[in-house]
Amino acid sequence: MTTRIVELRRGILKKNDELAAGLRRRFGDAGVLVLNLVSSPGTGKTAFLEITLRELRARGAKVAALVGDLETDNDARRLAASGAPVRQINTHGICHLDAEMIGKHLAGWDGVTSGDDASLAGLEYLFIENVGNLVCPSSYDLGEKIRVALLSVTEGEDKPLKYPTLFNSADAAVITKMDIAEPCGFDRELALRNINEIRPGIRIFETSAKTGVGMQEWLEYLAEARA
Amino acid sequence: MTTRIVELRRGILKKNDELAAGLRRRFGDAGVLVLNLVSSPGTGKTAFLEITLRELRARGAKVAALVGDLETDNDARRLAASGAPVRQINTHGICHLDAEMIGKHLAGWDGVTSGDDASLAGLEYLFIENVGNLVCPSSYDLGEKIRVALLSVTEGEDKPLKYPTLFNSADAAVITKMDIAEPCGFDRELALRNINEIRPGIRIFETSAKTGVGMQEWLEYLAEARA
Numbered sequence: 001m002t003t004r005i006v007e008l009r010r011g012i013l014k015k016n017d018e019l020a021a022g023l024r025r026r027f028g029d030a031g032v033l034v035l036n037l038v039s040s041p042g043t044g045k046t047a048f049l050e051i052t053l054r055e056l057r058a059r060g061a062k063v064a065a066l067v068g069d070l071e072t073d074n075d076a077r078r079l080a081a082s083g084a085p086v087r088q089i090n091t092h093g094i095c096h097l098d099a100e101m102i103g104k105h106l107a108g109w110d111g112v113t114s115g116d117d118a119s120l121a122g123l124e125y126l127f128i129e130n131v132g133n134l135v136c137p138s139s140y141d142l143g144e145k146i147r148v149a150l151l152s153v154t155e156g157e158d159k160p161l162k163y164p165t166l167f168n169s170a171d172a173a174v175i176t177k178m179d180i181a182e183p184c185g186f187d188r189e190l191a192l193r194n195i196n197e198i199r200p201g202i203r204i205f206e207t208s209a210k211t212g213v214g215m216q217e218w219l220e221y222l223a224e225a226r227a
Numbered sequence: 228m229t230t231r232i233v234e235l236r237r238g239i240l241k242k243n244d245e246l247a248a249g250l251r252r253r254f255g256d257a258g259v260l261v262l263n264l265v266s267s268p269g270t271g272k273t274a275f276l277e278i279t280l281r282e283l284r285a286r287g288a289k290v291a292a293l294v295g296d297l298e299t300d301n302d303a304r305r306l307a308a309s310g311a312p313v314r315q316i317n318t319h320g321i322c323h324l325d326a327e328m329i330g331k332h333l334a335g336w337d338g339v340t341s342g343d344d345a346s347l348a349g350l351e352y353l354f355i356e357n358v359g360n361l362v363c364p365s366s367y368d369l370g371e372k373i374r375v376a377l378l379s380v381t382e383g384e385d386k387p388l389k390y391p392t393l394f395n396s397a398d399a400a401v402i403t404k405m406d407i408a409e410p411c412g413f414d415r416e417l418a419l420r421n422i423n424e425i426r427p428g429i430r431i432f433e434t435s436a437k438t439g440v441g442m443q444e445w446l447e448y449l450a451e452a453r454a
Contacts, residue, residue: 008235041267041361041390042382070362072388093392095322095362132389133362134268135297135322154381154404154411155269161299162359163268165320177381180410184381 016140019099023143030120033226036142038166039150041132044176046075047209049127053082055219062122066105067129068097096136099143138165152177153186160194167198179208243367246326250370257347260453263369265393266377268359271403273302274436276354280309282446289349293332294356295324323363326370365392379404380413387421394425406435
């Protein structure tokens with residue numbers, strides 16, 4: 001059975017890669033910067049994204065978000081409070097988003113769209129918040145330009161070593177919840193060293209959605225990445 | 228391809244269930260209470276288990292642990308400091324433990340064993356720390372008697388609603404890191420309500436590995452479960 005699984009898995013990933021390559025072309029043609037946010041459940045992806053959407057909109061940017069969860073539309077409702085168009089993808093048991101799910105949720109975007117890629121042409125930034133999972137999303141390209149691995153100060157500094165596939169495939173790393181670094185006994189030097197061991201030279205942002213620390217640097221990075 | 232995946236997945240789970248049933252018989256015959264600890268990465272399974280092993284050993288109990296991670300033996304080394312026999316299972320990319328992995332790691336246990344089930348006969352408690360993942364481990368029975376879902380105060384009170392499969396299949400829930408509940412703005416009532424909505428009447432332990440709060444109640448629960 002193992003051989004069949006390996007073959008089937010290879011087939012699934014190959015098909016996903018093809019769909020993702022198509023999405024990447026569409027995103028590039030439409031001039032929209034697409035980011036895929038991946039982390040453990042509870043790292044604070046949604047809180048981080050709430051501020052990001054709000055701040056980008058305050059600067060006049062055209063932003064939108066897709067958010068994946070097994071169940072509930074809690075996150076979409078939180079993100080929609082920013083005023084940005086947001087869509088929830090419920091995977092109903094699937095532990096990651098894939099390129100096909102993204103493709104299906106791009107069409108006919110309310111408030112942005114008319115037609116198909118018209119929706120994308122109106123956008124500058126599209127954020128995809130993946131299902132909370134440090135393992136499975138790593139293997140599924142969503143056509144993003146930037147994969148962001150998030151890690152909170154509460155999770156233990158060795159997570160990059162224990163989940164190398166994600167950190168190794170990430171373009172940027174975001175440390176969240178810096179406001180509670182002290183009560184959590186967070187060892188900053190060790191965390192930075194571990195991230196750099198897996199992905200040398202990666203851009204790292206140390207942030208807090210509560211105090212706003214690190215967000216300015218992050219927003220500048222986004223503007224540069226789009227330019 | 229979807230039909231083939233569904234069929235294959237059904238086959239894999241069926242095979243796992245058969246192996247798990249065999250393990251459950253072995254564990255029952257040997258009189259060892261087996262627990263499967265599942266949570267998000269960074270919830271504090273290892274810290275919680277460190278205290279549990281140490282306290283049980285201080286009471287003269289025969290305990291051991293199996294610990295799953297994609298990579299590294301960090302957790303096994305941490306747990307071994309308790310003096311209990313511990314084995315690391317590296318899954319190398321697989322996002323959960325399965326019954327076959329458990330079976331393979333039971334034989335010839337150093338320091339406890341001679342022969343095969345001789346190792347189990349010497350044990351009273353076997354703790355299995357799963358790969359940090361709130362999704363995939365839910366589907367894989369490991370032959371445990373008690374499945375424990377852990378959730379830290381840092382992760383957001385809605386996790387039981389967003390990951391219902393795990394909480395719905397759990398026999399006990401453990402809330403960790405109660406010592407930092409206040410700086411995290413943890414809403415205790417909401418968390419308890421959400422756990423109870425998914426799994427009404429489940430035993431819930433509110434704990435801190437740092438202060439030791441809630442551990443007495445947990446240890447009493449373990450003793451009762453074994454009796």
